[in-house]
Amino acid sequence: MASSFDPETLGGKITQGRNRLLKKLLRNPDIVWRVEKRREAEIVKALEAGEDVSDKGSVILIISGMMHQLNLVGGKIWSLCDGQRSLGDLIEALAVEFEVERDELAEDVEGFVDDLLQRGWLKHG
Protein backbone atom coordinates (compact mmCIF):
# COMPACT_ATOMS: atom_id res chain seq x y z
CA MET A 1 0.00 0.00 0.00
CA ALA A 2 1.43 3.37 -0.89
CA SER A 3 1.97 5.64 2.08
CA SER A 4 1.12 9.28 1.84
CA PHE A 5 4.85 10.01 1.69
CA ASP A 6 5.36 7.78 -1.27
CA PRO A 7 7.11 10.08 -3.77
CA GLU A 8 5.24 8.58 -6.65
CA THR A 9 1.89 9.25 -5.11
CA LEU A 10 2.89 12.77 -4.18
CA GLY A 11 4.30 13.38 -7.62
CA GLY A 12 1.09 12.07 -9.03
CA LYS A 13 -0.85 14.51 -6.97
CA ILE A 14 1.23 17.43 -8.08
CA THR A 15 0.90 16.52 -11.73
CA GLN A 16 -2.81 16.11 -11.26
CA GLY A 17 -2.95 19.49 -9.56
CA ARG A 18 -1.10 21.15 -12.41
CA ASN A 19 -3.29 19.43 -14.92
CA ARG A 20 -6.34 20.57 -13.09
CA LEU A 21 -5.23 24.17 -13.38
CA LEU A 22 -4.57 23.79 -17.08
CA LYS A 23 -7.55 21.74 -18.23
CA LYS A 24 -10.15 23.68 -20.18
CA LEU A 25 -13.58 23.87 -18.63
CA LEU A 26 -16.77 23.46 -20.61
CA ARG A 27 -20.42 23.86 -19.65
CA ASN A 28 -22.63 20.82 -20.13
CA PRO A 29 -24.31 21.65 -23.46
CA ASP A 30 -27.62 20.16 -22.31
CA ILE A 31 -28.02 22.85 -19.69
CA VAL A 32 -30.15 25.80 -20.70
CA TRP A 33 -28.98 29.01 -19.06
CA ARG A 34 -29.34 32.75 -19.22
CA VAL A 35 -27.71 35.80 -17.68
CA GLU A 36 -30.43 37.90 -16.09
CA LYS A 37 -28.98 41.22 -17.13
CA ARG A 38 -31.33 43.52 -15.28
CA ARG A 39 -30.95 41.52 -12.10
CA GLU A 40 -27.20 41.44 -12.54
CA ALA A 41 -27.15 45.23 -12.77
CA GLU A 42 -29.20 45.47 -9.54
CA ILE A 43 -26.84 43.08 -7.79
CA VAL A 44 -23.74 44.99 -8.89
CA LYS A 45 -25.35 48.16 -7.56
CA ALA A 46 -26.09 46.46 -4.23
CA LEU A 47 -22.54 45.13 -4.07
CA GLU A 48 -21.15 48.60 -4.62
CA ALA A 49 -23.37 49.84 -1.81
CA GLY A 50 -21.69 47.29 0.47
CA GLU A 51 -24.57 44.81 0.69
CA ASP A 52 -24.13 41.06 0.94
CA VAL A 53 -25.24 39.73 -2.43
CA SER A 54 -23.98 36.17 -2.11
CA ASP A 55 -27.47 34.68 -2.11
CA LYS A 56 -28.79 36.74 -5.01
CA GLY A 57 -28.96 34.92 -8.34
CA SER A 58 -27.91 36.58 -11.58
CA VAL A 59 -27.62 33.51 -13.83
CA ILE A 60 -30.37 30.95 -14.14
CA LEU A 61 -29.84 27.37 -15.21
CA ILE A 62 -32.63 25.02 -16.26
CA ILE A 63 -31.71 21.43 -15.58
CA SER A 64 -34.27 18.67 -16.08
CA GLY A 65 -37.13 21.10 -15.64
CA MET A 66 -35.70 22.57 -12.43
CA MET A 67 -34.35 26.06 -12.16
CA HIS A 68 -31.09 26.77 -10.34
CA GLN A 69 -29.48 30.12 -9.76
CA LEU A 70 -25.89 31.21 -9.54
CA ASN A 71 -24.79 34.31 -7.68
CA LEU A 72 -22.67 37.04 -9.20
CA VAL A 73 -19.31 35.28 -8.84
CA GLY A 74 -20.77 31.86 -9.66
CA GLY A 75 -22.46 33.34 -12.71
CA LYS A 76 -19.22 34.92 -13.92
CA ILE A 77 -17.40 31.62 -13.54
CA TRP A 78 -20.17 29.81 -15.37
CA SER A 79 -20.16 32.33 -18.22
CA LEU A 80 -16.41 31.97 -18.61
CA CYS A 81 -16.47 28.17 -18.91
CA ASP A 82 -16.69 28.17 -22.70
CA GLY A 83 -14.18 25.43 -23.37
CA GLN A 84 -11.41 28.00 -24.01
CA ARG A 85 -10.45 28.70 -20.42
CA SER A 86 -8.89 26.66 -17.65
CA LEU A 87 -9.26 26.94 -13.89
CA GLY A 88 -6.06 29.02 -13.88
CA ASP A 89 -7.52 31.36 -16.49
CA LEU A 90 -10.71 31.75 -14.46
CA ILE A 91 -8.77 32.71 -11.35
CA GLU A 92 -6.77 35.26 -13.36
CA ALA A 93 -9.91 36.78 -14.87
CA LEU A 94 -11.77 37.00 -11.57
CA ALA A 95 -8.76 38.45 -9.73
CA VAL A 96 -8.95 41.42 -12.08
CA GLU A 97 -12.66 41.91 -11.50
CA PHE A 98 -13.07 41.25 -7.78
CA GLU A 99 -10.97 42.66 -5.01
CA VAL A 100 -10.37 39.52 -3.00
CA GLU A 101 -7.22 38.02 -1.58
CA ARG A 102 -5.69 35.82 -4.26
CA ASP A 103 -5.37 32.53 -2.31
CA GLU A 104 -8.86 32.87 -0.95
CA LEU A 105 -10.19 33.50 -4.44
CA ALA A 106 -8.33 30.52 -5.89
CA GLU A 107 -9.68 28.25 -3.17
CA ASP A 108 -13.26 29.46 -3.65
CA VAL A 109 -13.17 29.16 -7.43
CA GLU A 110 -11.64 25.71 -7.23
CA GLY A 111 -14.25 24.54 -4.73
CA PHE A 112 -17.08 25.88 -6.86
CA VAL A 113 -15.73 24.38 -10.07
CA ASP A 114 -15.21 21.02 -8.34
CA ASP A 115 -18.79 21.05 -7.17
CA LEU A 116 -20.08 21.75 -10.68
CA LEU A 117 -17.81 19.09 -12.16
CA GLN A 118 -19.17 16.58 -9.67
CA ARG A 119 -22.74 17.52 -10.56
CA GLY A 120 -21.93 17.04 -14.23
CA TRP A 121 -22.79 20.65 -15.01
CA LEU A 122 -19.23 21.32 -16.13
CA LYS A 123 -16.75 19.00 -17.75
CA HIS A 124 -13.16 19.11 -18.86
CA GLY A 125 -13.10 20.08 -22.51
Next chain:
Amino acid sequence: MADAVTELFSAPLTFNWTLSFRCNFSCSHCYSRDEQAEELPTADILRIIDILAEKQVPFINFGGGEPLIRDDLFEIADYATGKGLNVSMNSNGWLVDTAAANRLRACGFKSVGISIDSAEAALHDDFRNMPGSFDRAVAALDHLRRAGVRTTMSSVISRINYRNFRDLLDLARAHGVAQVYLHNFKCSGRGLKNREDLDLSPEEWKAFYVEALQVKQETTDLLISFDDPVISSLPGYDEKSLVSGSSCGKLSLHMRPNGDITPCGFIPLVVGNILKDDFDTLWYDSPILKKMRNKEASGKCMDCGAFEKCLGGCTARAFAVTGEFNQPDPHCWK
Protein backbone atom coordinates in the same frame (compact mmCIF):
# COMPACT_ATOMS: atom_id res chain seq x y z
CA MET B 1 -47.85 39.42 -4.16
CA ALA B 2 -44.84 39.49 -6.46
CA ASP B 3 -42.59 36.50 -6.71
CA ALA B 4 -39.10 37.49 -5.63
CA VAL B 5 -37.56 34.91 -7.91
CA THR B 6 -39.15 36.05 -11.15
CA GLU B 7 -39.58 39.70 -10.31
CA LEU B 8 -36.75 40.79 -12.50
CA PHE B 9 -36.67 38.00 -15.06
CA SER B 10 -35.64 39.53 -18.34
CA ALA B 11 -38.00 37.42 -20.44
CA PRO B 12 -40.22 34.37 -20.11
CA LEU B 13 -38.63 30.94 -20.16
CA THR B 14 -41.24 29.58 -22.55
CA PHE B 15 -43.26 30.99 -25.39
CA ASN B 16 -46.33 28.92 -26.18
CA TRP B 17 -46.84 29.79 -29.78
CA THR B 18 -49.99 29.24 -31.79
CA LEU B 19 -48.79 29.47 -35.37
CA SER B 20 -52.29 28.85 -36.69
CA PHE B 21 -55.75 28.36 -35.23
CA ARG B 22 -56.53 26.03 -38.16
CA CYS B 23 -56.92 22.38 -37.34
CA ASN B 24 -57.90 19.18 -39.05
CA PHE B 25 -59.91 18.23 -35.94
CA SER B 26 -62.85 19.72 -34.10
CA CYS B 27 -62.55 18.66 -30.46
CA SER B 28 -65.19 19.21 -27.79
CA HIS B 29 -62.82 20.76 -25.25
CA CYS B 30 -60.76 22.90 -27.62
CA TYR B 31 -59.99 26.36 -26.28
CA SER B 32 -59.02 27.79 -29.62
CA ARG B 33 -61.09 26.16 -32.34
CA ASP B 34 -63.52 29.04 -32.58
CA GLU B 35 -60.78 31.66 -32.68
CA GLN B 36 -59.51 33.35 -35.77
CA ALA B 37 -56.48 35.47 -36.47
CA GLU B 38 -54.49 36.47 -39.49
CA GLU B 39 -51.47 34.22 -39.96
CA LEU B 40 -48.02 35.64 -40.53
CA PRO B 41 -45.87 34.79 -43.52
CA THR B 42 -42.74 32.73 -42.91
CA ALA B 43 -40.43 35.75 -43.12
CA ASP B 44 -42.24 37.47 -40.23
CA ILE B 45 -42.14 34.31 -38.18
CA LEU B 46 -38.39 34.11 -38.64
CA ARG B 47 -38.17 37.74 -37.53
CA ILE B 48 -40.03 36.81 -34.37
CA ILE B 49 -37.57 34.01 -33.74
CA ASP B 50 -34.77 36.55 -34.02
CA ILE B 51 -36.47 38.60 -31.31
CA LEU B 52 -36.96 35.58 -29.06
CA ALA B 53 -33.33 34.56 -29.54
CA GLU B 54 -32.17 38.08 -28.76
CA LYS B 55 -34.28 38.10 -25.60
CA GLN B 56 -32.82 34.70 -24.73
CA VAL B 57 -36.16 32.95 -24.43
CA PRO B 58 -34.89 29.38 -24.13
CA PHE B 59 -38.00 27.36 -25.00
CA ILE B 60 -40.71 27.61 -27.61
CA ASN B 61 -43.59 25.22 -27.75
CA PHE B 62 -45.80 25.24 -30.81
CA GLY B 63 -49.46 24.56 -30.17
CA GLY B 64 -52.61 25.50 -31.89
CA GLY B 65 -54.55 24.69 -33.90
CA GLU B 66 -52.47 21.93 -35.31
CA PRO B 67 -48.88 23.09 -35.84
CA LEU B 68 -48.32 20.66 -38.73
CA ILE B 69 -51.09 22.39 -40.68
CA ARG B 70 -48.44 24.95 -41.60
CA ASP B 71 -46.15 23.39 -44.11
CA ASP B 72 -43.33 25.76 -43.17
CA LEU B 73 -43.24 24.32 -39.62
CA PHE B 74 -40.05 22.40 -40.36
CA GLU B 75 -38.31 25.45 -41.77
CA ILE B 76 -39.41 27.52 -38.76
CA ALA B 77 -38.21 24.91 -36.28
CA ASP B 78 -34.94 24.48 -38.12
CA TYR B 79 -34.32 28.21 -37.96
CA ALA B 80 -35.21 28.40 -34.27
CA THR B 81 -32.97 25.46 -33.42
CA GLY B 82 -30.15 27.10 -35.34
CA LYS B 83 -30.59 30.17 -33.14
CA GLY B 84 -30.15 28.02 -30.04
CA LEU B 85 -33.80 27.78 -29.03
CA ASN B 86 -35.25 24.55 -27.67
CA VAL B 87 -38.25 23.66 -29.76
CA SER B 88 -41.16 21.38 -28.91
CA MET B 89 -44.79 21.11 -29.98
CA ASN B 90 -48.17 19.64 -29.22
CA SER B 91 -49.98 17.86 -31.99
CA ASN B 92 -53.01 15.65 -32.45
CA GLY B 93 -50.68 13.23 -34.24
CA TRP B 94 -52.82 12.77 -37.36
CA LEU B 95 -50.14 14.11 -39.69
CA VAL B 96 -47.17 12.44 -38.00
CA ASP B 97 -46.14 9.54 -40.21
CA THR B 98 -42.64 8.09 -40.53
CA ALA B 99 -41.50 10.79 -42.94
CA ALA B 100 -42.84 13.63 -40.79
CA ALA B 101 -41.30 12.09 -37.66
CA ASN B 102 -37.91 11.94 -39.35
CA ARG B 103 -38.22 15.55 -40.48
CA LEU B 104 -39.20 16.65 -36.97
CA ARG B 105 -36.10 14.94 -35.69
CA ALA B 106 -33.94 16.46 -38.40
CA CYS B 107 -35.07 20.02 -37.68
CA GLY B 108 -34.19 19.62 -34.03
CA PHE B 109 -37.43 19.13 -32.10
CA LYS B 110 -36.47 18.40 -28.49
CA SER B 111 -39.78 16.69 -27.85
CA VAL B 112 -43.20 16.27 -29.40
CA GLY B 113 -46.38 15.93 -27.39
CA ILE B 114 -49.34 13.99 -28.70
CA SER B 115 -52.81 14.67 -27.31
CA ILE B 116 -54.69 11.59 -26.22
CA ASP B 117 -57.85 11.97 -24.16
CA SER B 118 -58.76 8.39 -23.44
CA ALA B 119 -57.09 5.01 -23.59
CA GLU B 120 -60.31 3.76 -25.17
CA ALA B 121 -60.11 4.33 -28.91
CA ALA B 122 -63.83 4.89 -29.43
CA LEU B 123 -64.04 7.46 -26.64
CA HIS B 124 -61.03 9.40 -27.90
CA ASP B 125 -62.37 9.38 -31.47
CA ASP B 126 -65.78 10.48 -30.35
CA PHE B 127 -64.39 13.27 -28.18
CA ARG B 128 -62.24 14.50 -31.04
CA ASN B 129 -64.99 14.07 -33.60
CA MET B 130 -62.55 12.18 -35.76
CA PRO B 131 -62.86 8.46 -36.48
CA GLY B 132 -59.46 6.75 -36.52
CA SER B 133 -57.76 9.55 -34.61
CA PHE B 134 -56.81 7.34 -31.64
CA ASP B 135 -54.97 4.85 -33.83
CA ARG B 136 -53.15 7.61 -35.63
CA ALA B 137 -52.21 9.37 -32.40
CA VAL B 138 -50.77 6.16 -30.99
CA ALA B 139 -49.00 5.43 -34.28
CA ALA B 140 -47.54 8.96 -34.14
CA LEU B 141 -45.97 8.15 -30.76
CA ASP B 142 -44.35 5.08 -32.30
CA HIS B 143 -43.14 6.89 -35.43
CA LEU B 144 -41.59 9.58 -33.29
CA ARG B 145 -39.92 7.15 -30.96
CA ARG B 146 -38.44 5.23 -33.86
CA ALA B 147 -37.19 8.49 -35.34
CA GLY B 148 -35.46 9.23 -32.02
CA VAL B 149 -37.70 12.09 -30.90
CA ARG B 150 -38.58 12.26 -27.21
CA THR B 151 -42.35 11.99 -26.84
CA THR B 152 -44.79 13.30 -24.30
CA MET B 153 -48.51 12.70 -24.00
CA SER B 154 -51.03 15.39 -23.15
CA SER B 155 -54.40 14.54 -21.70
CA VAL B 156 -56.89 17.15 -20.64
CA ILE B 157 -58.63 15.77 -17.59
CA SER B 158 -62.40 15.85 -17.91
CA ARG B 159 -65.45 13.73 -17.12
CA ILE B 160 -64.53 11.26 -19.87
CA ASN B 161 -61.18 10.22 -18.40
CA TYR B 162 -60.73 11.26 -14.78
CA ARG B 163 -61.65 7.89 -13.36
CA ASN B 164 -59.42 6.01 -15.79
CA PHE B 165 -56.33 8.16 -15.84
CA ARG B 166 -54.19 5.12 -14.91
CA ASP B 167 -55.08 3.59 -18.28
CA LEU B 168 -53.64 6.67 -19.96
CA LEU B 169 -50.42 6.15 -18.03
CA ASP B 170 -50.29 2.50 -19.10
CA LEU B 171 -50.86 3.51 -22.69
CA ALA B 172 -47.98 5.97 -22.42
CA ARG B 173 -45.71 3.28 -20.97
CA ALA B 174 -46.58 0.86 -23.73
CA HIS B 175 -45.45 3.39 -26.33
CA GLY B 176 -42.25 4.59 -24.72
CA VAL B 177 -43.55 8.03 -23.73
CA ALA B 178 -41.19 9.95 -21.44
CA GLN B 179 -43.67 12.27 -19.76
CA VAL B 180 -47.44 12.54 -19.35
CA TYR B 181 -49.14 15.88 -18.79
CA LEU B 182 -52.45 15.58 -17.02
CA HIS B 183 -53.74 19.04 -17.87
CA ASN B 184 -56.36 20.79 -15.88
CA PHE B 185 -59.54 21.59 -17.71
CA LYS B 186 -59.62 25.23 -18.81
CA CYS B 187 -62.96 26.86 -19.20
CA SER B 188 -62.10 28.69 -22.41
CA GLY B 189 -63.42 28.50 -25.96
CA ARG B 190 -65.38 25.32 -26.49
CA GLY B 191 -64.24 24.13 -23.09
CA LEU B 192 -66.43 26.85 -21.58
CA LYS B 193 -69.38 26.11 -23.87
CA ASN B 194 -69.21 22.40 -23.03
CA ARG B 195 -68.27 22.94 -19.43
CA GLU B 196 -71.37 21.38 -17.93
CA ASP B 197 -70.75 18.12 -19.74
CA LEU B 198 -67.00 17.99 -19.30
CA ASP B 199 -65.81 19.77 -16.17
CA LEU B 200 -65.59 18.05 -12.77
CA SER B 201 -67.02 19.51 -9.60
CA PRO B 202 -64.51 21.00 -7.12
CA GLU B 203 -64.87 17.93 -4.88
CA GLU B 204 -64.20 15.65 -7.83
CA TRP B 205 -61.11 17.68 -8.70
CA LYS B 206 -59.85 17.33 -5.18
CA ALA B 207 -60.40 13.56 -5.17
CA PHE B 208 -58.72 13.28 -8.56
CA TYR B 209 -55.64 15.21 -7.51
CA VAL B 210 -55.26 13.36 -4.22
CA GLU B 211 -55.29 10.07 -6.12
CA ALA B 212 -53.19 11.24 -9.06
CA LEU B 213 -50.53 12.73 -6.78
CA GLN B 214 -50.33 9.45 -4.92
CA VAL B 215 -49.83 7.62 -8.23
CA LYS B 216 -47.21 10.14 -9.25
CA GLN B 217 -45.30 9.52 -6.03
CA GLU B 218 -45.34 5.79 -6.61
CA THR B 219 -44.33 6.02 -10.27
CA THR B 220 -40.68 5.81 -11.19
CA ASP B 221 -40.74 4.84 -14.88
CA LEU B 222 -42.70 7.81 -16.18
CA LEU B 223 -42.73 11.52 -15.46
CA ILE B 224 -46.19 12.76 -14.55
CA SER B 225 -46.88 16.48 -14.60
CA PHE B 226 -49.79 18.65 -13.59
CA ASP B 227 -50.21 22.32 -14.36
CA ASP B 228 -52.83 23.28 -11.85
CA PRO B 229 -51.82 25.80 -9.17
CA VAL B 230 -54.80 24.90 -7.02
CA ILE B 231 -53.07 21.59 -6.18
CA SER B 232 -50.69 23.44 -3.91
CA SER B 233 -53.52 23.91 -1.42
CA LEU B 234 -53.67 20.15 -0.75
CA PRO B 235 -52.42 19.29 2.73
CA GLY B 236 -48.88 17.93 2.60
CA TYR B 237 -48.28 19.07 -0.95
CA ASP B 238 -44.61 19.97 -1.03
CA GLU B 239 -43.48 19.78 -4.63
CA LYS B 240 -41.28 22.66 -5.54
CA SER B 241 -42.44 24.84 -8.37
CA LEU B 242 -40.59 27.77 -9.83
CA VAL B 243 -43.30 30.26 -8.94
CA SER B 244 -46.40 30.36 -6.80
CA GLY B 245 -49.80 30.31 -8.49
CA SER B 246 -50.17 30.40 -12.25
CA SER B 247 -46.91 30.53 -14.16
CA CYS B 248 -48.52 32.47 -17.03
CA GLY B 249 -47.11 35.94 -17.48
CA LYS B 250 -44.25 35.07 -15.10
CA LEU B 251 -42.47 32.12 -16.70
CA SER B 252 -44.41 31.85 -19.92
CA LEU B 253 -46.32 33.84 -22.48
CA HIS B 254 -48.55 32.89 -25.37
CA MET B 255 -48.41 34.18 -28.92
CA ARG B 256 -51.24 34.16 -31.43
CA PRO B 257 -50.84 33.56 -35.17
CA ASN B 258 -50.63 37.32 -35.86
CA GLY B 259 -47.91 37.97 -33.27
CA ASP B 260 -50.27 39.24 -30.57
CA ILE B 261 -49.08 38.26 -27.11
CA THR B 262 -51.46 37.10 -24.41
CA PRO B 263 -50.53 35.94 -20.88
CA CYS B 264 -51.57 32.40 -21.80
CA GLY B 265 -53.61 30.64 -24.45
CA PHE B 266 -56.66 30.73 -22.23
CA ILE B 267 -56.79 34.42 -21.46
CA PRO B 268 -58.00 36.41 -24.47
CA LEU B 269 -56.41 39.69 -23.42
CA VAL B 270 -53.77 41.06 -25.74
CA VAL B 271 -50.71 42.53 -24.06
CA GLY B 272 -49.24 43.84 -27.32
CA ASN B 273 -47.75 42.64 -30.57
CA ILE B 274 -44.26 41.24 -30.79
CA LEU B 275 -43.58 42.76 -34.20
CA LYS B 276 -45.08 46.15 -33.50
CA ASP B 277 -44.23 46.84 -29.86
CA ASP B 278 -41.04 46.91 -27.86
CA PHE B 279 -40.82 43.57 -26.11
CA ASP B 280 -39.15 44.79 -22.92
CA THR B 281 -41.83 47.43 -22.45
CA LEU B 282 -44.56 44.81 -22.78
CA TRP B 283 -42.81 42.35 -20.52
CA TYR B 284 -41.99 44.74 -17.71
CA ASP B 285 -44.77 47.31 -17.92
CA SER B 286 -47.92 45.66 -19.28
CA PRO B 287 -50.75 46.41 -16.84
CA ILE B 288 -52.27 42.99 -17.65
CA LEU B 289 -49.07 41.13 -16.83
CA LYS B 290 -48.53 43.22 -13.72
CA LYS B 291 -51.98 42.24 -12.52
CA MET B 292 -51.28 38.58 -13.20
CA ARG B 293 -48.03 38.80 -11.25
CA ASN B 294 -49.54 40.62 -8.32
CA LYS B 295 -52.65 38.69 -7.42
CA GLU B 296 -54.67 39.90 -4.50
CA ALA B 297 -56.81 37.64 -2.39
CA SER B 298 -60.52 38.14 -2.72
CA GLY B 299 -63.57 36.19 -1.59
CA LYS B 300 -62.72 32.95 0.17
CA CYS B 301 -59.01 33.31 -0.69
CA MET B 302 -58.83 36.12 1.87
CA ASP B 303 -59.06 33.69 4.77
CA CYS B 304 -57.25 30.83 3.11
CA GLY B 305 -53.94 29.67 4.54
CA ALA B 306 -52.91 28.32 1.14
CA PHE B 307 -53.04 31.67 -0.64
CA GLU B 308 -49.31 32.25 -0.49
CA LYS B 309 -48.66 29.15 -2.61
CA CYS B 310 -51.89 28.94 -4.57
CA LEU B 311 -52.47 32.64 -5.28
CA GLY B 312 -56.11 31.98 -6.02
CA GLY B 313 -55.41 29.08 -8.40
CA CYS B 314 -55.67 29.27 -12.18
CA THR B 315 -56.08 32.89 -13.20
CA ALA B 316 -57.39 31.93 -16.64
CA ARG B 317 -60.21 29.90 -15.15
CA ALA B 318 -61.16 32.59 -12.67
CA PHE B 319 -61.18 35.16 -15.46
CA ALA B 320 -63.20 32.97 -17.85
CA VAL B 321 -65.91 32.31 -15.31
CA THR B 322 -66.03 35.59 -13.35
CA GLY B 323 -64.35 38.14 -15.62
CA GLU B 324 -61.83 38.93 -12.86
CA PHE B 325 -58.28 37.80 -12.23
CA ASN B 326 -58.47 37.98 -8.45
CA GLN B 327 -61.52 35.81 -7.92
CA PRO B 328 -60.92 32.31 -6.51
CA ASP B 329 -60.42 29.57 -9.08
CA PRO B 330 -63.82 27.95 -9.77
CA HIS B 331 -62.20 24.54 -9.32
CA CYS B 332 -61.20 25.33 -5.75
CA TRP B 333 -62.65 22.90 -3.24
CA LYS B 334 -62.05 24.99 -0.14
